[in-house]
Amino acid sequence: MKNEKLDWAAIAPPIILSEEDCKEQASRIFDLHKLEIQKTGGFSKSDIRGEQKQRLEVESRLLTPVYSVFCISFGMSPAERFEFTDIFDQVSRFAEMLAKDHIFGDGNKRTAMRASLSYLFRMGIELDIDDSDEPERNGMYRWIQEMVSGQKTFTELAAQLRNSARLI
Numbered sequence: 273m274k275n276e277k278l279d280w281a282a283i284a285p286p287i288i289l290s291e292e293d294c295k296e297q298a299s300r301i302f303d304l305h306k307l308e309i310q311k312t313g314g315f316s317k318s319d320i321r322g323e324q325k326q327r328l329e330v331e332s333r334l335l336t337p338v339y340s341v342f343c344i345s346f347g348m349s350p351a352e353r354f355e356f357t358d359i360f361d362q363v364s365r366f367a368e369m370l371a372k373d374h375i376f377g378d379g380n381k382r383t384a385m386r387a388s389l390s391y392l393f394r395m396g397i398e399l400d401i402d403d404s405d406e407p408e409r410n411g412m413y414r415w416i417q418e419m420v421s422g423q424k425t426f427t428e429l430a431a432q433l434r435n436s437a438r439l440i
Contacts, residue, residue: 274345275291278439279355280357280358280359280360280385280434280437281357281358282399283358283394283439284358284359284360284396284397285350285351285355285358285359286349286350286356286358286359286361286362287328287342287362287372287391287395288342288343288344289338289342289343290343290351291339291343293342294335294338294339294342295331296423297334297338297342297411298331298332298334298335298338298364299327299331300316300387301334301338301370301383301387302327302330302331303328303385304383304387304390305376305383308379308382308386308428309376309378310345312362312379312382312405312407314377314378314379320389326340326412330376331380331409333373334370334375336369336373337366337369337370337373337401338366340369341362341365341366342362342366342368346358347381350362358430358434359391359392359395359397360392360430360431360434360437361430362391363388363392363430364388364419364426364427364429364430364433365373365393365426365430366384366387366388366391367384367385367387367416367419367426367429368384368387368416368419368420368429370383370384370387371384371419371420372420373418379411381407381417381420382407382413384416385410385412385413385416388412389412392433395440396440397437397438397439397440398437398438398439398440399433399436399437400437400438401436402435412426412433412435415429415432415433416429
């Protein structure tokens with residue numbers, strides 16, 4: 273079945289996380305970033321400061337995009353606040369916020385890419401994209417780069433993800 277025929281809103285609606293789950297996600301994203309920097313290289317503030325202090329600071333900053341995109345706020349779901357139709361809208365907005373906020377000293381786009389892919393994978397969705405370890409050759413990384421540089425919007429990224437998606 274072709275992707276445009278799938279009802280992604282029914283198959284993979286936006287997810288809502290509890291406040292506790294959002295805190296756990298911030299911690300997981302911190303760990304994901306650390307692994308990404310170790311794997312691909314780059315600058316990490318934890319090289320300079322104590323990791324525990326840095327972890328607390330960074331996780332508190334990570335809560336902004338995580339809460340905003342995945343938690344109920346003021347009685348409104350993320351889907352209502354942002355008019356998300358499916359998980360693709362949601363992870364694209366999350367990737368945009370995480371990449372643009374520059375929470376980390378380096379690796380923001382790579383971390384946004386990996387975290388977003390993990391949300392899709394947990395929903396049973398795989399993307400048919402070039403998943404090279406080299407950011408310049410990685411399809412989703414390039415899309416995030418274009419979004420950060422203002423060449424594309426998060427809704428355009430969501431459409432690209434939706435079009436390359438398949439159920440696992």
